[in-house]
Amino acid sequence: MEVYLDNSATTKVRKEVIDKMLEVLEEEYGNPSSLHRKGYQAEKLLKEARENVTCLIGGRPEGIIFTSGGTESNNLALIGVAESLKKKGNHIISSTIEHPSILNVLKFLEENGFEVTYLEVDKKGRVHPEDVKSAINDKTILISIMAVNNEIGTIEPIGEIGTIAREKGILFHVDAVQAAGKVEVDVKKQKLDMVSLSAHKIHGPKGVGALYLSEEVRIRPIIFGGGQEKNIRSGTENMPGIVGFGVASRLAKESLEEVSQKLMGLKKRLWEGISSEIKDVHLNGPEVEEGAPHILNVSFRGVRGEVLLHALEEEGIYVSTGSACSSKKRGGSHVLKAIGLKGDLLEGAIRFSLGIFNTEEDIDYTVDILKKKVDFLRRFKRR
């Protein structure tokens, strides 16, 4: 039996997405910049994809800039704003639990004269809007906070932060890579100026993403060339990827309610199973019902996360320690440290992330195997 519970790392591509991508690869292979009919057909597909992606977060289709993925979108948002507003100010507000594609860009900006306030989070991983408010000074040009944390599933109060930012006239960027298709992201309602998205987290292909820009935002490009994507992201468009992203976005939007209910049901079932069957477990991050419906982070005291991961893998169950991006690094996750985890709770953390293809049977099987493996591994605790 194969149970894939690592959907925050990446997801399986939906059949409908693959079909449409194949059509682009095999037939509609034109370059949207070409003047002839083949190019025009491609341009139409590009326009349609833009509309499809927009429906996921609201706003205007012209605001969508296609990129190579979440990392590039985050780089473009931060560096692009910093470059275009550096005369206005040099202060940026973010949090300690952002994705490395935010934190490492901020580190780079700090080396280049910018000042960054990293807001601390509470034990549930929540950024407090009051903290955002009090961090703002007259040099502040940008606030960047993620919508859903990728390791523990905390839903950040982006609506409240959006209101504060709008009042102060400061640009607000949201990394919504983990939120899209699972929790509500609405650029109008929540007053978001920039939003990063990624296709492969919503059953689309890898290598494609988008940065949404509201009308007022002016940013400098970080990639220069032939002027595609309104001169903000040059390079011939990744048409199969973009079209696939469009289909995945539309499907995600159409099923958002249903999917998030289903995933929350599975997540509750998983946590109930784990907490009733296995002793000495610890839920990391928000309460089950408060968090994103697809992410559950649990520490099994006395068991090393990586060993449990490989033990589960032997039975066809795929999970993560920390996040996929940080799991190859030593020293433990920066997110888990930020919410105060230490020692064997830090070392014993496992992230289960659910997706649309998971079933109740998957969950029951996982609980069953977990119990056996954790019991076994606890016999051989390092001494």
Added chain:
Amino acid sequence: MKDVLLIKYGELALKGENRSFFENTLVKNIKYALRDFDGVKVEKTHGRIYVECEKNVEEAIERLKKVFGIVGITRAKEADLDLEEIFKAAVDLMKSHQGKTFKVETKRPNKAFPYNSMEISRRVGAAVLKNVKNMKVDVHNPDVLLNVEIREKAFLYAGVIEGAGGLPLGTNGKATVLLSGGIDSPVAAWMMMKRGVEVEAVYFHSPPYTSDRAKEKVVDLCKVLSQYGRGMRLHVVHFTDLQLEIYEKCPARLTTIIMRRMMMKIAEKIAQQNGSLALITGESLGQVASQTIESLYVTNSSVSLPVFRPLIGMDKREIIDIAQKIGTYEISIRPYEDCCTIFVPKHPATKPKLEKVLEAEEKMDYQKFIDNFEEEVIEI
């Protein structure tokens, strides 16, 4: 006139009656190293091996630099025994060199050639001066030393590329190396291969404590080592059950040393099955608790085959230098845990006593694990 590679092999020439065995093995290894090259001819005459290689000479030289037993590789021109031909070869060769001054040195083992060494040098020098621009003679401190050898043909060369040295692989029997995936053990294997020893490798795999990536790392190390020989066989031994038995039955302080003894016993069994007459380990005296002189004594007592530890007197820095040179370092530092590190106790015994260790081992039934270990054999 044609291009040839002259292969020099130093130490072999001293080996008396075995000489032809060593030479023939080296020829065989050279042919193997260049097996996928078109139009390669390898010939052995008078203490020299000649390699004719029509295409990809640079790549051929790179391969030959990994053949043990070769001391130097020289790119040479082979000319007929005719002065005009020799001049042409000399001019050709010198045109490809950067230097501004040169000197000619001639050897003439073939006394049938009608000019003596001095005369040949003088005439070849004159031809070069006449035909190569901006080239002057300097007999004391030349930029380029042009060698002319008069044998059954004339060979002209300038400059020698250093070879790997050592003895041809396969001239010193076979041994089995315990490969962990770390920095040291591949270097140890390489050093014994350099002395002509054919090597098989054993890796101890402990899922779920070690991952597929840790295993892949060892496979990749074997691929690098196999470039110095003719492929390699890797035994991946499933070690988890025995490790857990040690954990449950033995005192914490002794688990590491007992684990190492068990690895040696299993490796010895594999060695006996594959015709190895020794084991190889990457131990270096004093590096960690299991490599103190007391620990090595206890580990060594677990087997009767000789154990080669070529790194025993080396510093970590020296080992790393070799690892970088032979191309294993980058693979060895990939961050995946091997089975040696997973159950390391906080305070391992640094001076274990053999009687205590034997006593502790009595408490578990290790023989059944050693008699029935599971392995996967990978041919690389």
